[in-house]
Amino acid sequence: MAIVLDGVVLGLQLAVLGVGVSLVFGLSDVLDLAYGAKIVLAAIVGSRVIAGGGGVALGVLVALLVAVGASVLVDRTVLAPVHRRHGEARVVLSLLVTLAVAFVIDGVLVSTHPFAALSLSVAGPPIDLLGVRMRGGSLLAGGIAALALSAAFLLLQATRAGRAIRCVIQDEEGAQLCGIAPARVRLAVVSLSGLLAGVVAVTQGLTSSVGVADGFDLTILAVVVAVVGGLGRVAGAAVAGVILGLVHAAATATVGAAATWVVLLLAAALTIVVRPEGVLGMARWSVRPAAPGSVPVAHTGAGRTRGGGRPS
Amino acid sequence: MLQVRELTAGYGDLRVLHGVDLEVEEGEVVALIGANGAGKTTLLRTVAGLHPAGAGTVTFAGEDVTRRPAATVARAGLRLVPSDRRLFPRMTVRENLLLGAHPHRPDPGDLRRVTSLFPRLAERWGQLAGTLSGGEQQMVAVGRALLGRPRLLVLDEPTTGLAPQLATELYASLASLREQTGITVLVAEQQLPRVLALAQRGVVLERGQVRYQGTSEQLRDDPEVRRAYLGVG
Numbered sequence: 063m064a065i066v067l068d069g070v071v072l073g074l075q076l077a078v079l080g081v082g083v084s085l086v087f088g089l090s091d092v093l094d095l096a097y098g099a100k101i102v103l104a105a106i107v108g109s110r111v112i113a114g115g116g117g118v119a120l121g122v123l124v125a126l127l128v129a130v131g132a133s134v135l136v137d138r139t140v141l142a143p144v145h146r147r148h149g150e151a152r153v154v155l156s157l158l159v160t161l162a163v164a165f166v167i168d169g170v171l172v173s174t175h176p177f178a179a180l181s182l183s184v185a186g187p188p189i190d191l192l193g194v195r196m197r198g199g200s201l202l203a204g205g206i207a208a209l210a211l212s213a214a215f216l217l218l219q220a221t222r223a224g225r226a227i228r229c230v231i232q233d234e235e236g237a238q239l240c241g242i243a244p245a246r247v248r249l250a251v252v253s254l255s256g257l258l259a260g261v262v263a264v265t266q267g268l269t270s271s272v273g274v275a276d277g278f279d280l281t282i283l284a285v286v287v288a289v290v291g292g293l294g295r296v297a298g299a300a301v302a303g304v305i306l307g308l309v310h311a312a313a314t315a316t317v318g319a320a321a322t323w324v325v326l327l328l329a330a331a332l333t334i335v336v337r338p339e340g341v342l343g344m345a346r347w348s349v350r351p352a353a354p355g356s357v358p359v360a361h362t363g364a365g366r367t368r369g370g371g372r373p374s
Numbered sequence: 375m376l377q378v379r380e381l382t383a384g385y386g387d388l389r390v391l392h393g394v395d396l397e398v399e400e401g402e403v404v405a406l407i408g409a410n411g412a413g414k415t416t417l418l419r420t421v422a423g424l425h426p427a428g429a430g431t432v433t434f435a436g437e438d439v440t441r442r443p444a445a446t447v448a449r450a451g452l453r454l455v456p457s458d459r460r461l462f463p464r465m466t467v468r469e470n471l472l473l474g475a476h477p478h479r480p481d482p483g484d485l486r487r488v489t490s491l492f493p494r495l496a497e498r499w500g501q502l503a504g505t506l507s508g509g510e511q512q513m514v515a516v517g518r519a520l521l522g523r524p525r526l527l528v529l530d531e532p533t534t535g536l537a538p539q540l541a542t543e544l545y546a547s548l549a550s551l552r553e554q555t556g557i558t559v560l561v562a563e564q565q566l567p568r569v570l571a572l573a574q575r576g577v578v579l580e581r582g583q584v585r586y587q588g589t590s591e592q593l594r595d596d597p598e599v600r601r602a603y604l605g606v607g
């Protein structure tokens with residue numbers, strides 16, 4: 063049971079990571095390799111505010127704002143030429159540009175705050191949950207991650223703005239034909255993705271700590287979760303995060319922490335082989351053969367192509 | 375309603391439109407006729423702001439919209455239904471239709487009109503658009519455009535990929551829409567008899583230029599139109 067609870071707490075955080083990356087990729091084909099670096103940046107700035115006597119609440123607020131600000135700033139400046147390209151060129155260029163951004167953020171932080179880390183401790187004895195003694199910080203982190211995921215899904219599924227975001231993700235040109243400007247939607251999505259990065263900084267700070275060396279691990283985890291979820295599929299990323307969290311916890315308990323990464327990546331590779339469209343894959347489609355003489359709609363974007371689409 | 379003057383457009387070095395002039399008056403149905411590769415789709419996409427214009431101007435409802443983004447043109451009331459429909463495949467029929475009215479809540483009367491035009495959509499209300507047949511997808515695409523209360527409805531080869539019976543059904547629905555609302559329509563089509571039954575006027579596009587214009591009656595028996603329509607010569 064302890065493994066399951068640990069797995070769920072970690073899984074919810076991985077889900078937030080994956081959703082943050084998947085949202086942006088789904089919208090604009092930009093795979094953000096600087097996602098982890100932005101989390102670290104938010105965490106370090108937050109930790110400096112707390113260390114400077116600003117208090118935990120202000121530190122957390124600043125961390126969230128820094129994550130949103132960094133996301134929007136990167137999107138509006140260095141990613142602007144990337145958005146002007148289309149198709150594969152955009153994907154490849156986005157990898158190079160965001161990797162460069164990651165190196166820059168990492169380099170600046172390593173040289174200015176080499177030993178800084180965000181660590182938020184929750185006072186009090188362990189709490190008994192389903193017969194397992196859990197640290198207050200872990201439970202709070204799991205709760206915050208679950209809340210952030212629920213809020214993000216509520217926004218996407220139950221509001222008009224969310225519907226507009228989803229439609230741009232599914233077909234940017236179709237959205238334009240409905241009078242929806244992709245640039246405005248992108249600002250909203252990039253901000254949301256940044257906010258989720260800030261949430262990960264806080265929840266990681268609650269469960270362990272976030273230091274300058276953690277950026278690339280976080281990015282790799284985020285990308286793995288997003289890919290297993292089916293790049294661009296937000297619900298898939300959330301489910302993939304929880305699954306990989308459980309695998310991670312089980313692997314740590316059985317084969318040890320050293321081999322956990324190998325098990326995690328093997329599990330990811332296996333999922334991709336079995337369900338190349340992501341964990342939810344076809345399940346979101348009610349499969350029904352098209353009528354004779356009909357032409358199925360063409361789907362665009364990596365991981366979202368379903369057989370039968372015609373070139374347009 | 376729509377004035378296109380000396381419009382050019384292309385893809386890289388390839389010029390597709392060579393100075394097209396086209397006019398659609400309010401309340402008219404105009405057919406845009408031409409063989410494959412004549413430039414119909416490029417013309418409609420350029421007018422709708424989806425494809426960059428080279429030289430020339432596009433004026434819609436008295437405003438120059440030549441280099442406006444597609445979303446702005448759509449909000450101004452020019453709604454294009456592209457031949458590949460561009461539906462949101464993982465959203466339900468209902469959600470696709472609602473997005474036509476975005477950011478507003480759709481008028482219940484408009485929704486009723488769409489479901490009475492296309493009764494099949496009422497049966498498919500909760501179904502994902504990507505799982506619909508081609509004909510049903512076309513109905514959703516037209517319905518979605520109608521929910522945006524267009525001043526000009528632009529249809530690009532609406533019967534592409536449809537079985538003949540479905541194509542006939544679709545044109546019957548369009549005719550009844552015209553009868554009910556008097557909506558202004560510009561429709562590109564290769565199915566000559568069908569489109570000329572709906573349109574009052576036709577424009578023949580050939581190799582990116584307007585070759586011939588006339589009333590539907592004039593066009594019906596014109597040898598030049600038949601040549602363009604059949605794509606020979």
